[in-house]
Amino acid sequence: MGDAVHAVDDILRASAAWVWFPRGSEQEKTDLQLVRHPARFGGGVKASQVDSARSPAEVLEHAIERTREWGETELTFWTSASDSPDLEDELHRRGARHVDTVAVLARPISGMPTAVPDDATVEVVRTEEQLREIDRINVTVWDHQSALTDESLREELDEITESLASGTGGRVLSRIDGVAVSTGGCTVADGFVRLWGAATLSESRGRGAYRAVLAERLRLGAEFGATTALVKGRIATSAPILARAGFQHFGDERGYVLTV
DSSP, rough: TTTTOOOOOHHHHHTTOOOOOOTTEEEESSSSSSEEOGGGTTTEEEEOOBBBOOOOOHHHHHHHHHHTTOOOEEEEEEETTTSSSSSSSHHHTTTOEEEEEEEEEEEEEEOOOOOOOOTEEEEOOHHHHHHHHHHHHHHHHHHTOOOOOHHHHHHHHHHHHHHHTTSSEEEEEEEEETTTEEEEEEETTTTEEEEEEEEOOOGGGGGSSSHHHHHHHHHHHHHOOOOEEEEEEEEETTTHHHHHOOOEEEEEEEEEEEEE
């Protein structure tokens, strides 16, 4: 792909194709994508990627029934402009709660640099101690996330090591005055570097740690051959920072929760 910048349609397709399968999850792909999350991440079922000839009511009913079969009580549905059919009206009709909106943002990796303050340092994660520091940040920042066990810590470190060796992604950690305060991951696929899982301790926000994490993931993506950075940023938090870092807005994805 060289240094080509991805077209808008490519960006929207790449965003719609982006699904997270946590370690220990179960998944089903029929006329939509369903992922049952493990208890460590709060459980429940996540639904996305609707591509069906059936009616919105039929598609949603299948997702609800599958959620019940898995023994889960919460179905989170992420809508996208690529969905066919669109399920938002049906979700409203069934009483789903709108819980979140993320902006689909992208930019060429080359070009505009990300300014990072001198007191914010950043490193690629390669050790168990770095991963423990990441885990402490994530458990503090993310609701419903429990700490890694020793076994899952080793498994996660193996995954990170393998991703770095194969050039498919990695995790980074930023410090302010030597204290670990921010983290984020990235995955390279089809010429895109997907930026995910950014978390910064609340007392350290606004000091440049998130920008350091962003800059290092862009550097890593370029090293692994990506030409475009893709991120789904929360409207209220990271999206404004990303806009200042040269990311353009290509639409929104909305999250709805149904109790089943």
